[in-house]
Amino acid sequence: MAVRICLSVVWLLFLLLLSPLPTTAGGGRGDATIFIYHHFGDDRYPTTNVGMAEFKEQMAYLAAHDYAVIPLSELVEMLASPTPLPAKTVVITIDDGYRTTYSEAWPVLREYGFPFTVFLYVEGLERRYSNYLTWEQVAEMAAAGVDFQDHSYSHHRLADWPRGMTEDRYRAWIRDDLVKGAEILERRLGQRPRFFAIPYGEYNHIVLDEAQKLGYEAVFTQDAGSVSDDTDLMMISREPILGTNWSTLEHFIQVLERVDLPFTEMTPGLTPLGENPPPRIGARLLYPERYRPGSFGIFVSELGWRQATLEGDLVYIDNDTALTRRINRVMISAREQGTGRTALRFWMLTQPPGE
Structure with a gap:
């Protein structure tokens, strides 16, 4: 079936430029890194594949440099409690449930004793698509x-609000899909899924709201970035490892060096754009003192990177360009005081239904 390209090529290429300055690996703060993988050793899918030589090299690096690879559930429990995140914490996740998870990735991860989570595209398994895990393999693992x-039943682009659909119908469409996938997983695995990874990583306020209403303890995006004590359990970032440039050991190490950049009151927020062009794009930083003055930038998929202005705790750019893309990812980045490490965090801007 068609390759599911889960990430915007534009911001992927941009992030390659965000190489951290040299520091001691792992740093002092307790930011965790959650990796996302898709295909393993399968060159038919170059945009979502990682070669096995690269994957083995990455796992060896984690082991050799004393990273604590912990279960996803343990990380969520720490985020939900006052327990601070320890430094050099890593979680491994795999999206969709392709067959190479079983044949290629699992033997390597088992060799190192690394726990990992697979977010299953339920319909792919139910229809027995040849490239996906079988339920027998899932049971064995x-x-x-x-x-x-859970990665949903149908792998729809949930943030793509269909033209002419009322909010009530839109919410029901999302809810029905998630309920169907969760019920099948509960029947197949004997327990209801606790966590949800959004298909394609595309979300708005309604997608997140419906996931929370259904009782998921945590929701995972595909926005690059680290996880910190200030991470919202309904918007947990993960770092993609895939493709030619994004699966090198150099990039892998760079990702481990990044830290979270906590902010709130995003402008525009997660509701569909009410004004276009949005005259100001930015957010309020929780810890503006952590970052080097003059190092702030804001990246919008459609606009590229722009130097940002910091006034008190507000970091922003002014804008007079209308956004035409269905979805834009927005990133705020800066350099951390002292270490020079790259700090970043994303959110999404979406168009109104039918736009």
Whole structure:
């Protein structure tokens, strides 16, 4: 079936430029890194594949440099409690549930004793698509301790609000899909999924709201970035490892060096754009003192990178360009005081239904 390209090429290429300055690996703050993988050793899918030589090199690096690779559930429990995140914490996740998860990735992860979570595209398994895991393989892996969670039933682009659909119908469309996937997973695995990874990583306020209403303890995006004590459990960032440039060991190490950049009161927020062009794009920083003055930038998929203005705790750019893309990712980035490490965090801007 068609390759599911989950990430915007534009911001992927941009992030390659965000190489951290040299520091001691792992740093002092307790920011965790959650990795996303898709295909393993399968060159038919170059945009979402990681070569096996690269994957083995990455896992060896984690082991050799004393990173604590922990279960996803343990990380969520720390985020939900006053327990501070320890430094050099890593979580491994795999999206969709392709067959190479079983044949290629699992033997390597088992060799190192690394726990990992697979977010399953339920319809792909139910229809027995040849490139996906079988339920028999899932049962074997689950019995050995592999964690399986929800990636929706149909893998729809949930943030793509269909033209002419009322909000009530739109919410019901999202809810019906998530309920169907969760019920099948509960029947197949014997327990209801606790965590949800959004298909394509595309969300708005309604997608996040419906996921929370259905009782998911945590929701995971595909926005690059680290996880900190200030991470919202309904918007947890993950770092993609895939493609030619994004699966090198150099990039892998750079990702481990990044830290979170906590902010709030995003402008525009997660509701569909009410004004276009949005005259100001920015957010309020929780810890503006952590970052080097003059190092702030804001990246919008459609606009590129712009130097940002910092006034008190407000970081922003003024804008007079209308956004035409269905979805834009927005990133705020800066350099951390002292270490020079790259700090960043994303959110999404979406168009009104039918736009």
